Each structure stands twice: as structure tokens, then as C-alpha cells.
Amino acid sequence: MNQLTKSVPVQPNPRQIRWFAIGIGLVLVPINNYWVFSSLRWEQGLPTTMSLFFNVIFIVTLLVTLNYAIARFLPSYALTQGELLTLYTMLSIASAICGHDLFEVIITNISTAGWLASDENEWAVLFHRYLPNWLALTDKNRLAVYFTGxxxxxxxxxxxLWWRPVLSWSGFIILLLSTAFCINLILRKQWIEAERLSYPIIELPYQLTSPRFFRNRWLWIGIILAGGMDFINGLHFLYPSLPGFGGEFYDLSPLFTTKPWAAIGWTPIVVFPFAIGLAYFIPLDLSFTFWFFYIFWKFEMVLGSALGFQQVAGFPFIFDQSFGVCLGVLLMTLWSGRRHLNHVIAKAWHGQEPISYRFAVLGLIIGIGLLTGFWWAA
Incomplete structure (x- = not known):
């Protein structure tokens, strides 16, 4: 009778995200952000320069490992896969905001224009008067302690000294991200249901948080191969007399010493195990464009040298070409989604979306207006 009435451990609902999981994420976010900022100080690889942030993958791997033990002894407190993916999302967004391409750059720009000004470059004379004191600091004497420590x-x-520019730029970032969120709300249905865009980057976190991930023998073979390469390369870095394995850059440019072939410049070949793993998740047509247009860029440089265009400043105008591609993708996105955008406008006041189109459209309009006002005031 006692065996029949023995209580069964309560299992968490896999479709529900509990508040304590959100609390874990809020605790981990500042720790994660400290790691991202510290990567600059300790000259580590920048975690946010690749779309799959290795700092987040590392933290989630630790959580998954710890979760196995919790599920064994305290199953009601074990995190579900949905909660682990929620933590992954929280940490990824936090990393992107404080990462190399956003907050790290802003923090340095607040003070760099003032500290690097000198009599030789005449920055103080040229443009300091155009920098509002609520966005940038130009008093070199007061900045000295910041740079000297x-x-x-x-x-x-x-x-x-710092509260005004920090709050101003923080407000700008919040406004920018809120506007981007409204754009995502508007395009969500078009991307997911009409175009059916795949997001292969989520495949690794999804599999990592599944119960059977570490039971796959092919995974362990891959870990041994990639980890072995990194271990050998680490020994080679510490002891150069030992041979490395694919971790060094082999420059092809010394093989081309005559014109116009010498114009290819630095052309390295290197094997990175993590890059091979990331490339596995990329669609074939997209991965094709990576190496094809890299070779095409080198071809442009050789052709420009043969035709004498290398003397033209900026040739072959890589940044201009990149901007043109981004503009083209934007126009294609608007054209392919024109029917959906018309539907959004028509249903803005009578929608059945999780978050109404009215909210998204009004948020986008207000966000663009406030961003324009920020730009005008600056």
C-alpha cells in the first residue's frame, strides 16, 4: 500500500517557462557581459564577431551538464529544453548589445575624440565644437584618469562626468533596439510562413539542449578531432618547435611576385575546426557565395592592376559594393514582401497576432521619429 501511495516527483511542464528560469538568466546576463567586455582587456578572441557566440555556447553547455545532475536528484527543479533555449536567447541578445559592434564601440567613442586630440591633428579645432557634451567627452585633463587607470x-x-553621455547613448540603444523589434514583428509572418526562412544557427543550441545530444558517438568523434587539433595548436603556440595542425596562416601572395598577379595582396589559407562546424549549418548556396566572391574580389584587384585602375583611390571599392549589396537585399525584401506589408497596413487596427500590428506599426513610426530627432539634436 505504501508503494502505491508513494509520491511521484513532479516533472516541469515542457511548454511552460517558469519564473525561476528567467531569474537564472537575469543573474547570468551581467556575468556574461563582464566576460564579453573583458575579452578586450585580455586580448582574447572577440566572442561577438561570429554569429554563434562561443561564450553563450560555453555557458549553456555548463548549464546542460549541471541540469543532468539536477534532473537526477531534484527533477522538479530541472530546466526544460524550452527554458534552456530561453536562457540561450537572453544571453545571445545581451552579448550582441554589449559586444564589439555596438556598446564596446560606443564606450570608446565617447572619450576617444577628446583623449586623442593633439596639436598635430588639430581635432579640437576641427570638430570638437560639433560634439555635444551629452554625447562625447572632450576635456583631456578630466579624461586622463580614465586612460591611465x-x-x-x-x-x-x-x-x-560620465552620467550624461552614458544615459544618452543607453537611451539611443534602447530606442534603436525597440524600433528593430517592431520591424521584426511586422516581418515575422512573412519570414516564417511565406518565405520559410531557415535559421541553421539555432540548430546547435537546439541539439545541445536536447536530452540525447551527448549520447551521439559522432559528436564525441568530432569533439576528439577538433579538440585534438586545438590542443596540438596550443602546444605549438607555447612551444614553437612542436608542429602545429592547421592553425597557422599560410599566405599565398609570395607565390605571385609579378604584375598583375602580385595585386592579390595578402591571401591566407588556414583551417579552423570551429569554422568548419559553422559552415556545416550554412545553406549550400550561401556558403558558395563566401568563397566565390572572395576569389572574385581578388580577381578585381588583378584586373585593376592589369588595366591601371589600381592608382584610383579606393579601387575596387569594396565598401561601396557591400553597401550596394545591402541596399539590394533591402529592396528585394520589400518587393518580395509587398503583399504582406499591404496586409499589415490593412490589418494594423484589426489583427489577431500575438502582438498586434497596430503596436508594431505605431512603434516603428514613433521609433523612427525619435531616432531622427536624436540625430537632429546631435
């Missing part, structure tokens, strides 16, 4: 941010004089 041996002090603390949490002093009254330092907080008084």
Missing part, C-alpha cells in the same frame, strides 16, 4: 569609476567627480 589607478582610480575608480565610483567617485563623485567621475560619475558627474
Amino acid at each position: 589607478e582610480s575608480s569609476l565610483y567617485l563623485t567627480q567621475h560619475l558627474q
Whole structure:
């Protein structure tokens, strides 16, 4: 009778995201952000320069490993796959915001224009008067302690100096991300249901958080191969007399010493196990464009040298070509989604979406207006 009435451990609902999982994410976000910022100080690889952030994958791997033990002894407190993916999303978004291409650059730009100004470059004369004091700091004397160190941010004089630009740029980032969120709300249905865009980058986190991930023998073979290469390359870095394995850059340019072939410039070949793994998730047509247009860029440089265009400043105008591609993708997106956008406008006031199109459209209009006002005021 006692065996029949013995309580069964409560299992968490796999479709429900519990508040304590959100709390874990809120605790991990500042730790994760400290890691991202510290990567600059310790000259580590920048985690956010690749779309699959290795810092987030590392943290989620630790959580999954710990979750196995929790599921064994305290199953009601074990995180579900949905909760682990929620933590992955929270950490990824936090990493993108504080990463190399956003907040890290803004923080340096607040003070760089003032600190690097000198009598030789005449920055103070040329453009300091155009920098509002609520966005940039130009007093070199007050910035000295920031660059030389041996002090603390949490002093009254330092907080008084930094609070306005930090709050101003924080408001700008919040406004920018909110506007981007509204754009995502508008295009969500078009991307998911009409164009059926695949997001292969989520495949690794999805599989990582599944219960059977670490039971796959092919996974362990891959870990041994890639980990072995990295281990050998690490020994080669510490002891150069030992041979490396694919981790060094082999430049092909010394093989081409005569014109016009010498115009190819630095052309490295290197094998990175992590890059091979990432390329596996990329659609074939997209991965084709990576190497094809790299070779095409080199061909442009050789052709330009043969025709004498290398003397033209900026040739072959890579940044202009990149901007043109982005503009073309934008126009193609608008054209392919024109019917959906018309539907959004028509249903903006009577929608059945999880978050109404009215909210998204009004948010987008207000966001663009406020961003324009920020730009005008700056």
C-alpha cells in the first residue's frame, strides 16, 4: 500500500517557462557581459564577431551538464529544453548589445575624440565644437584618469562626468533596439510562413539542449578531432618547435611576385575546426557565395592592376559594393514582401497576432521619429 501511495516527483511542464528560469538568466546576463567586455582587456578572441557566440555556447553547455545532475536528484527543479533555449536567447541578445559592434564601440567613442586630440591633428579645432557634451567627452585633463587607470569609476567627480553621455547613448540603444523589434514583428509572418526562412544557427543550441545530444558517438568523434587539433595548436603556440595542425596562416601572395598577379595582396589559407562546424549549418548556396566572391574580389584587384585602375583611390571599392549589396537585399525584401506589408497596413487596427500590428506599426513610426530627432539634436 505504501508503494502505491508513494509520491511521484513532479516533472516541469515542457511548454511552460517558469519564473525561476528567467531569474537564472537575469543573474547570468551581467556575468556574461563582464566576460564579453573583458575579452578586450585580455586580448582574447572577440566572442561577438561570429554569429554563434562561443561564450553563450560555453555557458549553456555548463548549464546542460549541471541540469543532468539536477534532473537526477531534484527533477522538479530541472530546466526544460524550452527554458534552456530561453536562457540561450537572453544571453545571445545581451552579448550582441554589449559586444564589439555596438556598446564596446560606443564606450570608446565617447572619450576617444577628446583623449586623442593633439596639436598635430588639430581635432579640437576641427570638430570638437560639433560634439555635444551629452554625447562625447572632450576635456583631456578630466579624461586622463580614465586612460591611465589607478582610480575608480565610483567617485563623485567621475560619475558627474560620465552620467550624461552614458544615459544618452543607453537611451539611443534602447530606442534603436525597440524600433528593430517592431520591424521584426511586422516581418515575422512573412519570414516564417511565406518565405520559410531557415535559421541553421539555432540548430546547435537546439541539439545541445536536447536530452540525447551527448549520447551521439559522432559528436564525441568530432569533439576528439577538433579538440585534438586545438590542443596540438596550443602546444605549438607555447612551444614553437612542436608542429602545429592547421592553425597557422599560410599566405599565398609570395607565390605571385609579378604584375598583375602580385595585386592579390595578402591571401591566407588556414583551417579552423570551429569554422568548419559553422559552415556545416550554412545553406549550400550561401556558403558558395563566401568563397566565390572572395576569389572574385581578388580577381578585381588583378584586373585593376592589369588595366591601371589600381592608382584610383579606393579601387575596387569594396565598401561601396557591400553597401550596394545591402541596399539590394533591402529592396528585394520589400518587393518580395509587398503583399504582406499591404496586409499589415490593412490589418494594423484589426489583427489577431500575438502582438498586434497596430503596436508594431505605431512603434516603428514613433521609433523612427525619435531616432531622427536624436540625430537632429546631435
